[in-house]
Amino acid sequence: MSLLSVRDLRVEFKTPDGIVKAVAGVSFDINEGETVAIVGESGSGKSVSNLAYMGLLPASRTTITGSVILKTDEGEVDLIGMDNDRLRKIRGKDIAMIFQDPMSALHPFYTIGDQLIEAHQVHNSVDKSASRKRAIELLSLVGVANPEERLAAYPHQFSGGMRQRVMIAMALMNNPKVLIADEPTTALDVTVQAQILALLRDLQKQFKMAVILITHDLGVVAGAADRVNVMYGGRLVESTGVNELYKNPLMPYTVGLLDSIPRMDQGHGKRLRAIPGQPPSLIKLGEGCAFAARCERKSELPEGRCDVSPELNEVKAGHLVRCHLYDSKGAAK
Amino acid sequence: MNGLVTYITRRLGLTVLILLAVSFAVYVIFSLLPYDPAALTCGKSCNDPGIIAANRVRLGYDKPFWVQYWLFLSGLFVGRNFGTGAAAIFCPAPAFGYSFQQHACVTSLLGDALPVTIYLAVGALVLWLIVGVGLGIVSAKFKGKIWDTLSTAFVLVGTSLPTFLTGLMLIIFLVIKWDGSPFPSDGYTAPEEDFGQFLLSMVLPWITLAFAYAAIYTRFVRSQILEISTEDYIRTAKAKGLSDGVILGKHTLRAALAPIVTMAGLDFAGLLGGAILTEAVFNLPGMGRLSLTAVVDIDLPVIVATTIVAAAIVVVMNMILDIAYAFIDPRVRV
Numbered sequence: 001m002s003l004l005s006v007r008d009l010r011v012e013f014k015t016p017d018g019i020v021k022a023v024a025g026v027s028f029d030i031n032e033g034e035t036v037a038i039v040g041e042s043g044s045g046k047s048v049s050n051l052a053y054m055g056l057l058p059a060s061r062t063t064i065t066g067s068v069i070l071k072t073d074e075g076e077v078d079l080i081g082m083d084n085d086r087l088r089k090i091r092g093k094d095i096a097m098i099f100q101d102p103m104s105a106l107h108p109f110y111t112i113g114d115q116l117i118e119a120h121q122v123h124n125s126v127d128k129s130a131s132r133k134r135a136i137e138l139l140s141l142v143g144v145a146n147p148e149e150r151l152a153a154y155p156h157q158f159s160g161g162m163r164q165r166v167m168i169a170m171a172l173m174n175n176p177k178v179l180i181a182d183e184p185t186t187a188l189d190v191t192v193q194a195q196i197l198a199l200l201r202d203l204q205k206q207f208k209m210a211v212i213l214i215t216h217d218l219g220v221v222a223g224a225a226d227r228v229n230v231m232y233g234g235r236l237v238e239s240t241g242v243n244e245l246y247k248n249p250l251m252p253y254t255v256g257l258l259d260s261i262p263r264m265d266q267g268h269g270k271r272l273r274a275i276p277g278q279p280p281s282l283i284k285l286g287e288g289c290a291f292a293a294r295c296e297r298k299s300e301l302p303e304g305r306c307d308v309s310p311e312l313n314e315v316k317a318g319h320l321v322r323c324h325l326y327d328s329k330g331a332a333k
Numbered sequence: 334m335n336g337l338v339t340y341i342t343r344r345l346g347l348t349v350l351i352l353l354a355v356s357f358a359v360y361v362i363f364s365l366l367p368y369d370p371a372a373l374t375c376g377k378s379c380n381d382p383g384i385i386a387a388n389r390v391r392l393g394y395d396k397p398f399w400v401q402y403w404l405f406l407s408g409l410f411v412g413r414n415f416g417t418g419a420a421a422i423f424c425p426a427p428a429f430g431y432s433f434q435q436h437a438c439v440t441s442l443l444g445d446a447l448p449v450t451i452y453l454a455v456g457a458l459v460l461w462l463i464v465g466v467g468l469g470i471v472s473a474k475f476k477g478k479i480w481d482t483l484s485t486a487f488v489l490v491g492t493s494l495p496t497f498l499t500g501l502m503l504i505i506f507l508v509i510k511w512d513g514s515p516f517p518s519d520g521y522t523a524p525e526e527d528f529g530q531f532l533l534s535m536v537l538p539w540i541t542l543a544f545a546y547a548a549i550y551t552r553f554v555r556s557q558i559l560e561i562s563t564e565d566y567i568r569t570a571k572a573k574g575l576s577d578g579v580i581l582g583k584h585t586l587r588a589a590l591a592p593i594v595t596m597a598g599l600d601f602a603g604l605l606g607g608a609i610l611t612e613a614v615f616n617l618p619g620m621g622r623l624s625l626t627a628v629v630d631i632d633l634p635v636i637v638a639t640t641i642v643a644a645a646i647v648v649v650m651n652m653i654l655d656i657a658y659a660f661i662d663p664r665v666r667v
Contacts, residue, residue: 091573105569
């Protein structure tokens with residue numbers, strides 16, 4: 001049994017225009033110490049799927065179904081449908097999160113120390129001084145100089161990269177089993193991005209935690225993840241080990257994503273290609289393949305094939321893909 | 334901390350300059366009015382040229398504008414003599430002038446009126462902050478539920494009823510129609526005279542004034558809380574596993590404090606200049622009524638004084654708010 005096991009997760013939002021199926025049946029597992037990257041463009045459901053089981057979506061307009069089983073010290077628990085008070089005790093303790101924009105993710109009116117200590121106090125009935133010691137320990141661990149002095153500083157007195165380090169320190173205050181990193185480097189300078197990713201990798205080894213790395217940037221994924229889940233239109237469309245994905249991408253969408261980033265191992269002359277068209281509307285999403293409208297290899301399939309939604313099939317060991325090009329009934333190659 | 338001292342010093346200096354400019358502007362405007370201030374000193378129907386000429390000299394209206402303004406300014410600091418010899422009237426500092434119509438130094442008129450208005454404004458402020466912030470929180474927390482609807486109805490009524498109507502209704506139902514009503518019908522009692530009676534005489538004015546403001550604050554606090562709830566740092570607080578109570582009480586309200594304090598400070602300052610309608614309805618001898626009678630009687634020295642005092646209160650309150658901001662928002666202290 002894996003550490004966190006997501007099964008058939010569905011998230012729907014009620015909006016004035018209709019029901020948005022933001023996540024339409026996602027399943028994946030993550031083991032201790034493993035990094036799973038969830039990749040997709042805006043609106044693919046990559047963030048929402050993880051915010052959902054954390055209870056961080058507005059409850060009044062959101063319907064969540066499926067199951068998310070977490071192995072905790074007290075046995076296995078299903079996070080979906082758990083009452084808010086119990087889920088609250090898991091948030092920040094067993095599963096911690098860091099977010100995209102460290103500028104706005106820290107409270108502007110409280111010192112770093114206040115916010116770090118608070119994160120520890122809420123899950124541990126210990127003395128404030130113990131939490132303070134823990135905060136200093138973690139700040140130095142994430143590479144903040146003079147941590148003891150910096151506790152008294154406010155977020156605006158830190159640079160963007162330093163703020164993200166503080167966010168990471170805050171997430172790790174309670175030794176979480178799972179760290180969800182929601183686009184942790186998107187808002188940062190490229191040079192700082194690499195530092196933060198390296199830091200995350202180091203800390204993951206030290207803390208032996210599983211990391212769910214949500215990103216739209218396949219460049220970030222390459223060095224950081226063990227396994228990659230590609231999402232499109234609220235579903236997983238491809239899932240495999242990181243090396244296999246870069247060497248042998250199957251789903252045309254994944255191929256398109258990889259073609260759209262510059263690569264060191266290919267010639268300079270090659271132009272980057274963009275995927276034509278727009279992401280699908282999640283309200284009008286019909287029965288067929290969500291990617292069909294943008295698919296360049298659609299013509300290889302028999303007429304009407306793409307009007308039926310493909311299943312996620314294991315085409316070889318550890319490589320799953322949701323694409324008619326690779327199913328037995330399709331134009332198998 | 335050094336930055337804070339510099340900041341406050343600079344802010345104080347700026348305030349003094351603004352006050353000077355305000356007093357000058359008010360003085361200029363009133364000297365341009367098509368009234369002869371000397372002729373007004375002996376009543377509307379008086380046209381004895383002898384008295385008018387004597388009063389003109391006595392009040393300094395015969396002197397050029399700059400000298401008049403200088404006499405006014407220096408009077409604020411050292412007091413001022415009106416006339417000479419046995420007929421002279423001395424108004425001690427800060428002298429705002431002399432009202433011939435009320436036969437009193439303007440400063441002593443202000444001294445009588447200002448406390449009444451302060452009592453009225455402070456009581457109303459406390460009341461409307463309790464009700465407005467409380468209802469705003471309830472309304473935001475139960476957004477879309479029955480409590481929110483009820484409080485929205487309250488907001489609608491509170492913002493649409495004019496204060497003179499609320500006040501009159503309170504008087505009709507709680508004073509006139511209620512036999513044995515504890516509330517006095519004969520206006521104001523000073524607190525040093527009879528504190529119990531003072532409270533009774535102020536309850537209805539406080540409610541009247543607070544009613545309108547509480548409605549505005551309910552709506553404001555509600556929208557502030559709802560807006561702040563969507564901030565990233567509130568999501569962070571949730572992700573940390575904090576309880577809803579801590580998130581609201583510590584994280585959301587802390588962020589809402591600055592705009593609420595600003596709004597309350599400015600509204601309070603505005604009221605100190607006189608709550609004309611409320612004071613008129615309840616017959617309270619405050620700044621509002623002083624200004625009102627002065628305008629009706631064209632009592633120029635009093636109008637100049639109440640205008641400058643009201644403006645000064647707003648300017649000073651702005652300074653206090655700016656300084657308070659440095660304590661509320663760490664980003665302002667550089």
